[in-house]
Amino acid sequence: MKLVVEGLSCSRGGRSLFQGLSFGLSRGQAILVTGPNGAGKTSLLRLVAGLLVPTAGRIALEGSDGTVGEASHFVGHLDAVKGALTAGENLVFGRALLGGGDTSIELALERFGIGALQDLPAQVFSAGQRRRLALARLLVAPRPIWLLDEPTTALDTSGQQMLARLMAEHRAGGGVIVAATHATLDLKDARKISLPNGGAV
Secondary structure, three states: OEEEEEEEEEEEOOEEEEEEEEEEEEOOOEEEEEOOOOOOHHHHHHHHHOOOOOOEEEEEEEOOOOOHHHHEEEEOOOOOOOOOOEHHHHHHHHHHHHOOOOOOHHHHHHHOOOHHHOOOEHHHOOHHHHHHHHHHHHHHOOOOEEEEEOOOOOOOHHHHHHHHHHHHHHHHOOOEEEEEOOOOOOOOOOEEEEOOOOOOO
16 A cells, blocks of 8 residues: 655645645555645645645645545544543544454543543543544554644643654554644654645645
């Protein structure tokens, strides 16, 4: 499997964010996307996920029968956690919506250090706990392509270490990662793309 992006251009609100962007990711590889606010980092992830339509260029998944969108799990900078549901119910909902794998709800929560919170409503969680819950969906609804938008937002040191271990495991299993971030992210040997444009999207 190889994720291929060729000649990608994106415009939002009549303004060009980036043009002619090309890269490829084979199994186990990762890319860090950096740049100022409004440069198009989130837009790039949403394009790969199939949530936006590019102005020009193509995004393809070589060596697979499915689409890039079907193979991707997008975790946005907003947690998309339902406060009225418990932590466990949030993951059950995510698995039902996206299609699940072999990892149990209990194990996914334990991996992110919130196993004891399984039966509590997410509305009582701190920002960091909500972020851990959002990231736990990666385990119960696995996809080979992880698209992570500011994944360490609100995470303390232990949470960042948990995420680093899981990203390493994902890549060791042949998965790929495209991560947009302002912060330091522990992605060893990741290539970097810097989007130069600033301003509001």
